[in-house]
Amino acid sequence: MAKPEFWKNNKRYYDLKSYWRNLFGCNVHKLSIDAGFTCPNRDGHVAAGGCIYCDGRGSKLRQMGTLPSVTTQIQNGKKYYAGHADKFIAYFQTFTNTYAPCDHLKQLYEEALSKPDVIGLSIGTRPDCLAPETVSLLKQYAENYHVWVELGLQSVHDKTLQFINRGHNFQQFLDAVNVLAGCKLNICVHIIIGLPGESDADVLKTAKTLAALPINGIKVHSLLALDGTIMGDMYKNGSIPMISKEKYVALTSDVLEVLPPGLVIQRLTADGYRDIFLAPAWAGNKLDVLNSINRELERRESYQGIYYK
Ligand code: SF4
16 A cells, blocks of 8 residues: 555655645644633542643643733734744643533634634543533534544553543543544544553554544654653652653554554644653654654655554
């Protein structure tokens, strides 16, 4: 099987930029928005303390003081990308962006959608935080806009989800996919490679399981140890090893090989705040990680989807 022609890129996987160029014929960028949400896994509604790798500080904007309005954040984002993007997706990114009454969500989402050149939404959330009225609202938007729901999952293995204190299990994720699928909404799933206690086979099982589901995109992150988190403490006291760059590159390549060729790869690296970043050091050079993954696929004469069944 040859590399799919519809990718129209020089990569060995179907990246988000190429997907949007195919779909809209222009450059599209996400504009990150912190709309002031918290998370039910932090405030005691589902659990307290959050996922063990979550730093709990929200966005840099939130740390700087009063949060600017959605409108201001969009205006600032558009200025930042001026000359590099023609259209924009409003990315409600910080914490759990469906964790509020539907009326409040509607007001925020529509403030974003009313702005010129904003052609859609990307809503970051958890599988257990999708009220029926919120799902209906998002489905309505998807009729006229380009809408993604980004579901944090990290692993299909319940033992891992328990260990990292996700506050939901794999079945709840499957229920969320069932509720969101079958309409014009796009589903993107987040996974983490390098989670404590996971074998290579566990990671591959996560990828193969997702490959069989009606999802449209994936974000792959490396596990980061951040200061002030439980994971950071575990790293500092030597109770968990961090994945090496070589291992991460090899495993990410394995994952890409079993995913469908049409699944959009939204991300292959992780971000963490510089001031609290502990490890692994190699994760700080995102470009090097991306180039290394592409080179590894070249070395294997392989690409995304080569082993997809
Ligand atoms: S679900 Fe997201 S925001 Fe909530 S605790 Fe976990 S990582 Fe943090």
